[in-house]
Amino acid sequence: MLFLKNILCNFFSQVRSIFFVFINIFNKRETVMYPEEKTKLFPRYRGRIVLTQDENGNDRCVACNLCASVCPSSCIILQQDKDNNGRSYPKFFKIDFSRCIFCGLCEEACPTAAIQLLPDFELSDYRRQDLIYEKEDLIISNQGKYLDYDFYSVSGVKLKNKNLCKNSKHVNNVDTKKILP
Ligand code: SF4
Ligand code: SF4
Numbered sequence: 001m002l003f004l005k006n007i008l009c010n011f012f013s014q015v016r017s018i019f020f021v022f023i024n025i026f027n028k029r030e031t032v033m034y035p036e037e038k039t040k041l042f043p044r045y046r047g048r049i050v051l052t053q054d055e056n057g058n059d060r061c062v063a064c065n066l067c068a069s070v071c072p073s074s075c076i077i078l079q080q081d082k083d084n085n086g087r088s089y090p091k092f093f094k095i096d097f098s099r100c101i102f103c104g105l106c107e108e109a110c111p112t113a114a115i116q117l118l119p120d121f122e123l124s125d126y127r128r129q130d131l132i133y134e135k136e137d138l139i140i141s142n143q144g145k146y147l148d149y150d151f152y153s154v155s156g157v158k159l160k161n162k163n164l165c166k167n168s169k170h171v172n173n174v175d176t177k178k179i180l181p
Contacts, residue, residue, distance in 0.1 A: 045119035060114035067106035075099040093135040112151035
């Protein structure tokens with residue numbers, strides 16, 4: 001009896017599987033035949049990291065080191081230098097993509113919108129050493145995702161009505177020593 005029951009269960013299981021295959025035969029296929037067919041990436045997908053330039057072709061990066069400090073996998077290394085006008089720029093800038101986890105924290109920390117993650121994931125290579133990208137590999141000659149932001153045109157610019165803030169009774173009432181953590 002048990003033997004017969006097992007046969008019937010297996011038979012109905014097979015019929016059920018064939019039925020589900022049949023009703024899904026005409027459905028839209030979810031599998032993408034990569035690399036012949038490319039997957040759809042959303043605009044905010046975090047992939048390849050680039051260093052952008054401003055509209056005058058100057059590096060946006062001021063080599064402040066914030067991105068390297070915030071990076072959880074310590075894969076950014078850079079050194080600051082200054083040009084003849086006193087403008088800071090990275091003398092070298094390296095990212096080790098074999099360690100990067102594409103978290104996007106470097107982009108969030110960057111005050112100048114220099115470092116950006118773009119929707120491109122095709123970064124594979126045969127040797128780990130080749131995944132260390134130098135500044136020349138990272139730099140792109142446009143502003144990437146943030147077109148209108150130019151750090152050097154807004155930093156240090158005197159704010160309109162700045163003096164009003166100093167004379168404000170709200171500011172005078174604050175004891176800055178008491179609000180320290
Ligand atoms: S995306 Fe994350 S892990 Fe990659 S360099 Fe930026 S902060 Fe580091
Ligand atoms: S990329 Fe941005 S955060 Fe990193 S050093 Fe340059 S300016 Fe600073």
